[in-house]
Amino acid sequence: MGELLLPGPFDDALASILRGLSAGRMLRVVNFHATPAYRREEYRRQVAAYADRFAPVTPANFDAAFDGTWADPRPGLMPVLFEGWRDNVDVMLPILEEFGFKGWFFVPSAFPGIGAQDQRAYADAHTLRLPRRDEYPGQRVALTWDEAGDAASRGHGFACHSRSHFDLQPDTPDDVLREEIHTAAAEMRAGLGQPAEIFCWLHGAEAGVNPRADAMLKDAGFRYLFSNFKVQRLA
Template identity: 80%
Template sequence: MGELLLPGSFDETLAALVRGLSAGRMLRVVNFHATPSYRREEYRKQFAAYAGLFTPITPDNFASAFDGTWSDPRPGLMPVLFEGFRDNVDVMLPVLEEFGFKGWFFVPSAFPAVVPAIQRSYAKAHKLHLPKRDEYPDERVVMTWDEGRSIAARGHGFACHSRSHFELTPETPDHVLWDEIHTAANEMRAGLGQPAEIFCWLHGAEAGVNPRADAMLREAGFRYLFSNFKVQRLA
């Protein structure tokens, strides 16, 4: 894992977290990456338990979960599936729908368009970690945009996880930022046929780590930034 970058000191970050938690401003998020079929029953047991405790966070109620106006008596839960792996669609999506949850798919926008013959090598080169037990005899290991549109039409959420699974630094040059933000936004919108409003960097850099990137995210139409410790409003 890369170095944890914060816009301020660790003490400042911790104090902000404490203030947010004390005010009840929190999103309950459970993260997944690859979701292989040999773990299907584990996932079913996990979400069967969640179904008795939580209400799904959906694209329609996300804003209220974020801004503290959540009115459901049960807290919301946001299952996040990183990278756009095919097994997220084949394995985890049916589990989520069985128990009434909406998945949130955080996809590097270039990944679904990589031709199947090189998807595994692309994944290795971009820190997209496939399961150690490869369950697909054919070459495709990534969701397609056709699948993405179908998933979105069923009420699940999407976020842009940069273009190439990119780790932001304060020194990242503008031409790279443009590709990772503007090109990514255009690819997400073309692939899904809907606006892309949520962004997340590899290793979860916060707003303030690179102010040029923050400005470009706003220009590209992103409204929220997911980081390691918080969700920040961009616009």
């Protein structure tokens, strides 16, 4: 686990969170990483329970969920699938669709383009959590851009989780930032056939941790930054 980086004192961060909660500006997110088939029925029960209580947050209504103009009497829920695993498409996506939810895929943009024979080694080298059981022996473990584009065409959401699952630091040099932001944005556009407007760093660094990165995110066309405790508007 990486060190939690905040742009200021923790007390200031906590006060900001409490102000948002008091104003009713709350986005409910449930996080998944790999979603192996042996847990399929567990996931199905979990999502069925959510369907009784929550409405889906979709790319079409995301702004309303974020800015406090949400109109549905039920609170919105955003199921986030981190890291771009194949089993997110094979196992979790059909379950979410069965119960009317849209998945939100937070993908390190380089991962789908890694050759199948190298994906496990790439995952190990980039803090991508491989499932405990290998359910695809000898095959790819990452989703493909064709699968991602198909999911996007059916209304599911995508965010850029940097290019290489990168842990932003205050002193990250500009050439690395360009690779992790601009190159990643270009890969997401090419893979999905549409831009990704949401960005999320490994370990959820906030705006302000690295102002040069914040400026570059805006320049690359990202509108929102997901962090550990909040969603921040960039543009």
